[in-house]
Amino acid sequence: MKKAIVSLLVILGLGFNTLMAQAPAGYENGSIVLANNTKLDGYVKESLGSKGTVSFVSATGSKKTYSVSELNGLSIKTDLYISYSNDFYKTLVKGSKVNLYQKQSNNSGKLLYNGTDAFTATTTPGNIGDLYLLLNSGDDLILVNAKNFESVISKEFASCNSVISDIKSKQLDFTQLSKVVDKFNNCK
Numbered sequence: 026m027k028k029a030i031v032s033l034l035v036i037l038g039l040g041f042n043t044l045m046a047q048a049p050a051g052y053e054n055g056s057i058v059l060a061n062n063t064k065l066d067g068y069v070k071e072s073l074g075s076k077g078t079v080s081f082v083s084a085t086g087s088k089k090t091y092s093v094s095e096l097n098g099l100s101i102k103t104d105l106y107i108s109y110s111n112d113f114y115k116t117l118v119k120g121s122k123v124n125l126y127q128k129q130s131n132n133s134g135k136l137l138y139n140g141t142d143a144f145t146a147t148t149t150p151g152n153i154g155d156l157y158l159l160l161n162s163g164d165d166l167i168l169v170n171a172k173n174f175e176s177v178i179s180k181e182f183a184s185c186n187s188v189i190s191d192i193k194s195k196q197l198d199f200t201q202l203s204k205v206v207d208k209f210n211n212c213k
Contacts, residue, residue, distance in 0.1 A: 049082055055101040057081050062097060069101050073113045074153055077130040093132060094144075109166055112148045114157065118203050120210030123181070125203060126157045126166065156202060174199040185212035 048054055048068045055069035057079065070080040079099055080090045098107045105116040106129065114126035133148040149157070149166050157166040160181060169177050175192060182188045188209050191197040197205050 052080070052082055053101045055099060057091065057099045058097040060095055060097055069099060071099075071101060071106075071113075071129075073106075073129040074131075077113070077132040077135065079113075093130065109159075110147070110149050114166070117156070118206045118210075120161075120206060122161055122210050122212075123206055124159045124161070125206045126159060128153050128155045128157065158206070169199075169202065171199045174202070178205060182209045182212075185209050187212060 052068035052070045056064055056066045057069065058064050065081065065083060067084050068082040070082075072078050072080070078090050078092055079096065080088065082088045093108050093111050093113055096108045098105065099113075100106070105119070106113050107116065107126065108114075109126075111132045113129045115129050116124060117127055118125035128149070128151055131148065131153050134145060136143055136145060149168065151157070151168045151170075156169050158169055158177070158181060159166050167177060167181065178192055179189060182205075185208070188197070188205060191208070192205070197208070
């Protein structure tokens with residue numbers, strides 16, 4: 026009888042642990058990196074486009090909503106995001122020379138909080154969905170769109186003749202920006 030009770034408790038305990046390891050409704054497995062570079066694993070629910078915030082549930086079950094000023098970045102499943110100039114950006118291409126990001130929030134003019142301190146956010150130019158380059162040798166995101174594509178790539182990727190040649194011959198264009206970035210990252 027004791028063995029049956031112990032077995033039942035073990036099975037119930039395993040089932041309870043399995044239930045506890047499941048993400049809360051609306052949340053995905055992920056992690057956040059706080060402004061002090063502390064990484065926390067748990068469950069993430071993003072409201073980047075609508076509110077410019079991230080809700081986080083830790084492994085212990087505590088829940089908190091973070092603004093962009095409180096985070097350096099986050100991951101949701103396999104997607105990586107950075108916090109830059111009061112907005113969130115999704116990593117589309119990560120490379121050895123340049124990264125490509127897509128703007129996910131627009132907090133410009135919104136009242137944000139850093140702890141209890143409130144401030145009006147200023148952000149990069151552009152809108153949600155716009156694309157940006159960040160050269161590993163630089164500190165500023167560079168907006169890239171169909172209008173400025175050739176001039177930005179000609180200036181920022183000038184050290185790679187094959188990319189410049191493909192742009193000038195129209196073999197690569199703005200719709201293939203990920204390929205352009207990959208080619209630049211692999212340029213010798």
